[in-house]
Amino acid sequence: MTATRRLCCFALLAAWPLAALAASQLFTTQSYRQILARHAGRPMVLHFWSMTCEPCRTELTLLGQLHQRHPALPIVLVHIEPFPLAAQAGELRRRHLGNVEQWHVTEPFEEQLRYSVDPAWQGDIPRTLLIGAHGEVTRIQGAARDSEIESWLRSTRPD
Amino acid sequence: MRACLAGVALAACASLPPPTAAAAAHRHAAEQDPPQSACTGTGLDCAIAATPFVDAAGRLWLAWTANGHVMLARSADGGAHFGAAIAVGDAGELLDTGADARPALVVTNAGRVVVAWGAFKDRQWNAQVWLASSDDDAHFSTPRSLSADATSQRFPALALADDGSILAAWLDKRTVAANRQRGYRQSGAALAVARSTDGGRSFGEERIVQDRTCECCRLALALDAGGRTVIALRTIYDDRERDHALIVLDAAGRVQSDHRIAEDHWAIDACPHHGPAVAIGAGQRIHVAWFTQGAARQGTFYARSLDDGASFTAPMPVGHGDRMAGRPSLLARGPDVWLAWKEFDGKRSTVWLRQSHDGGEHWSADRPVAAAEGYTDHPQLVTLRGAAHLSWLTRARGYQSLPLEDRR
Numbered sequence: 422m423t424a425t426r427r428l429c430c431f432a433l434l435a436a437w438p439l440a441a442l443a444a445s446q447l448f449t450t451q452s453y454r455q456i457l458a459r460h461a462g463r464p465m466v467l468h469f470w471s472m473t474c475e476p477c478r479t480e481l482t483l484l485g486q487l488h489q490r491h492p493a494l495p496i497v498l499v500h501i502e503p504f505p506l507a508a509q510a511g512e513l514r515r516r517h518l519g520n521v522e523q524w525h526v527t528e529p530f531e532e533q534l535r536y537s538v539d540p541a542w543q544g545d546i547p548r549t550l551l552i553g554a555h556g557e558v559t560r561i562q563g564a565a566r567d568s569e570i571e572s573w574l575r576s577t578r579p580d
Numbered sequence: 581m582r583a584c585l586a587g588v589a590l591a592a593c594a595s596l597p598p599p600t601a602a603a604a605a606h607r608h609a610a611e612q613d614p615p616q617s618a619c620t621g622t623g624l625d626c627a628i629a630a631t632p633f634v635d636a637a638g639r640l641w642l643a644w645t646a647n648g649h650v651m652l653a654r655s656a657d658g659g660a661h662f663g664a665a666i667a668v669g670d671a672g673e674l675l676d677t678g679a680d681a682r683p684a685l686v687v688t689n690a691g692r693v694v695v696a697w698g699a700f701k702d703r704q705w706n707a708q709v710w711l712a713s714s715d716d717d718a719h720f721s722t723p724r725s726l727s728a729d730a731t732s733q734r735f736p737a738l739a740l741a742d743d744g745s746i747l748a749a750w751l752d753k754r755t756v757a758a759n760r761q762r763g764y765r766q767s768g769a770a771l772a773v774a775r776s777t778d779g780g781r782s783f784g785e786e787r788i789v790q791d792r793t794c795e796c797c798r799l800a801l802a803l804d805a806g807g808r809t810v811i812a813l814r815t816i817y818d819d820r821e822r823d824h825a826l827i828v829l830d831a832a833g834r835v836q837s838d839h840r841i842a843e844d845h846w847a848i849d850a851c852p853h854h855g856p857a858v859a860i861g862a863g864q865r866i867h868v869a870w871f872t873q874g875a876a877r878q879g880t881f882y883a884r885s886l887d888d889g890a891s892f893t894a895p896m897p898v899g900h901g902d903r904m905a906g907r908p909s910l911l912a913r914g915p916d917v918w919l920a921w922k923e924f925d926g927k928r929s930t931v932w933l934r935q936s937h938d939g940g941e942h943w944s945a946d947r948p949v950a951a952a953e954g955y956t957d958h959p960q961l962v963t964l965r966g967a968a969h970l971s972w973l974t975r976a977r978g979y980q981s982l983p984l985e986d987r988r
Contacts, residue, residue, distance in 0.1 A: 473678060473705045474796060474851040503628075504700070505673040511703070528955050529628060529679040532904055532924035540926065543871060543906055544679050545852045562873070563850035 445506050448499050448524040450537040456497055456524075457556065464577045465495040466570065467550040469530075469538075471502040472512045477547040480564045485516030487570060494574065497522045501530035501546055553577040622649040623665060624979045628955075629682035632659075632962050632971040632981070636689045640964060640981060641717075643685040643695045644973070648672040650683050650697045654717050658964055659971070659981025668712040668720045671699035676707060676734060679853040680798040682958075684738040686746055692779030693717060694746060696726055696736035706732035709750050713780040726750065727772070727786055731757045734769075735855075737801040739809070746776040747809055748783060749801050755791040768816045769795035773809065773833060787833055790825070792816045798855035804864060807831035812841065812858040812868050820847045824856050824870045826889035839889035842881065844874030854906060857919075861912030864888070865939050869898060869908035869919055880905045880921055884940045899923055899932055899946070911961035911968055915939050918968045918984060920949070920959045928952065931959040931972055935987060944987050952977045 446452070456467060468484060470477040488496050498518065500509050503526055513519050526534065535542040539560070542548070551559040551573045559573055619626030623646065630644035640655040642662065650669035653662040676698035684696040694713045701708050709726040727733050732753035739747045752772035759766040770791035774783040794814035802810045809829040814822050817840065824841040846852075856870035866889060869882045881895035899905025903923040911918040917936040922929055930951040935944045950959075952974035960971045961984075968984040 471678070471851070473676075473700065473707075476849045476851065478705075502678045508703070529677060531679065531955055532922075532929055533954070536904070536924055536926055540904070541902070543852070543873065543904060544854060545848065545850045545873070547850055563848040 445500070445509065445523040445525045448501075448526050448534065450533050452499075452524060453538045456522075457552065460495050460497070460552070461556065462554055463495065464554050464574065465497060465552045467497045467499070467552060469499045469501050469546050469548045469550075471500060471546055472504065472509060473502060474546050476564045478512070480547045480549075481512065481516050481518065483565070483567050483570075485518050487567070488521060489517055491574065495522065497524070499524040499526075501526060501534075501544075503527045503529065551577075619975075620647060622646045622651055622667065624651075624653070624662070624973070625975075627651070627957075627973055627979075628677045629957050630971070630973040630979060631682050631685050632960055633685045633687055634962050634964050635687040635691075638965055639687075640962075640971075641685060641687055641693070642971075642979070643668070643683040643697075645675055645677055645681075645683055645697065648675050650675070650695060650712075652685075652693070652695060652717065652720075655981075658969070658983075659979065663717070666718060666720070668695045668714075669697055669699075669710055669723045671697070671710070674700040676700060678796070680796065680855050681735065682798070684736045684748075686738045686740045686780075688740060688744055688746070688779050690744065690779060691715060693720075694738060694776075694780035695720075696738055696748065698734045698736060698750075701732075706753065707734045709733040709736045711736075711748075711780065721781075726774070726783060727752065729754045729786065732769075733772070734795070735798045737799045737811075739801045739803045741803050741807055742805055743807060744777075744779075746780050747773060747801070747803060748776070749773045749799050749809075749811055751793055751795055751799070752786075752788065753795070755788060766791065767819055769793050771799070771811065771813060771827070773811075773829065775833065785833075789827060789829065789835055790815070790838060792819075794822050794852065796851035796853055800856045800858040800868075802858050802860050802866075804860045808836065809833070810858055810860060810866055812856040812870070814852065814855060814870075815840070820849070821874070822846050822848055822850075822852060823872065823874065824868070826858070826866065826868060826885065826892075828888045837888045837890065839885075839892075841868055841870065841883060841889070841892055842872075842895050843876055844872040844895075845876050846872045846874035848873070857908045857910040859910035859912035859917070861917055861939055862914045863939065865912070867910050867912050867917055867919075867940055868892070869910055869921070871906045871908070880908055882908070882910075882919055882940070893940075896943075898934075905932075907958040909959050909961045911963065913963060913968075916968075918961050919943075920961050920970060922956070922959055929956045929974075931970060933970070933984060935984075947987070949984060950974075950980060950982055 627644035815825040879901040955975040957973035
């Protein structure tokens, strides 16, 4: 299955039962595994945020700049509070993140969902997972610094 | 309620796409994963957060959020059955249903019902606390803003004083906005309080108590017999450490004391979404429980103070840190103290309980009192018909009001 077809498949999965909504996909306890599998073999930034969280909005601006500097680096965003998708999309578009992979929830991000990502995660956001080409995970609690991500990126590149 | 759930499931099945591989995969995933938002109603079966209140007549009231609505119902038999639910507010998609948000509720001895909730209002994600009240359980006033300030308010808490007045506390952004105007960036938010002496029809002067609170954790509020207000809340110390404070206001609403509960040193520029619990027992003993990921300690902890927070006992660890022990709730009645919290083992959420009969000096062994798979709300402890009860909303097993056996 090509990457494009695989993407279509996932889009289909996520679209039901929210067919009329945006390209954002519904995050379930299976999603973290799916995201890792989909991007396996290359570095990725997986970021958990909420638009009601002020440190998150600040960090999102940094991620938008990162995306412009490194358009080929996959950035995957998971919005962890059940708020309107159109508003989430607006926040992302304003930060040049409108076209990155987006996930959302329709219930609070309680223990089942958190556990599926990190059994020790008690719900603080923003939280960034820098995932290396070989699946190694660097967790950043709280707002990540530009320099942290850039330095990780340099260290994780195969070259 | 069960019939409603089944109805929703049937409707969802009827609209299933043709049995493609994708649909089959989705169904498989759905079987493993309790579905989010299969629920489209406003009943308890679709609720996100349910707040209990036991009135002077011993009736259990519940206010809950479900699909954009704030709902209310009353039970005369301790929660086994509820009367018809009524909608007291409809905030639609902008209702605050974040992980630590919940409606606030009090019922006065005169039968006035007051419900408060938060909803977002603009693209900057400023919020507003709305309030509706009633003289019965059927006819509510049109929701109105709790605060006269236009900036932003979230996380309302309500408490009923012995004199019948109602204390409201919330997180308020007016000082943040004012400081921004002056070119100064203030982290977090402010703690605001106001009192109503007319059963929630109006609230008096709004006081800013403190302006360095964490902006995204619920408050814990308790009133003592002397009319003083006790608030535990996550506070930002030194502009970076999100540890907890205990604030005592005198009967006139003036700050009597403001102390750090423990030097956890959780330095994080983030929203923990995890507020504390507080209860006042015999001899003005103030019991607190909280969650931290600080440099000094990590997990959920309990402490008590005999001197209005000037000093606290050493933090006592609560629950299994490797099972996400969190969401503490406290109930104190005379020398008896109950402490409940939630854990997750990868499959089920379990509410655990420990109990003290001597004001928190000694504690029983921990015991599990309820468990459920799927989405669950925070556990909450209430006194119902003279006995401690666990109030717990679960998606899979419905709402539960469980009497807690007294163990020594």
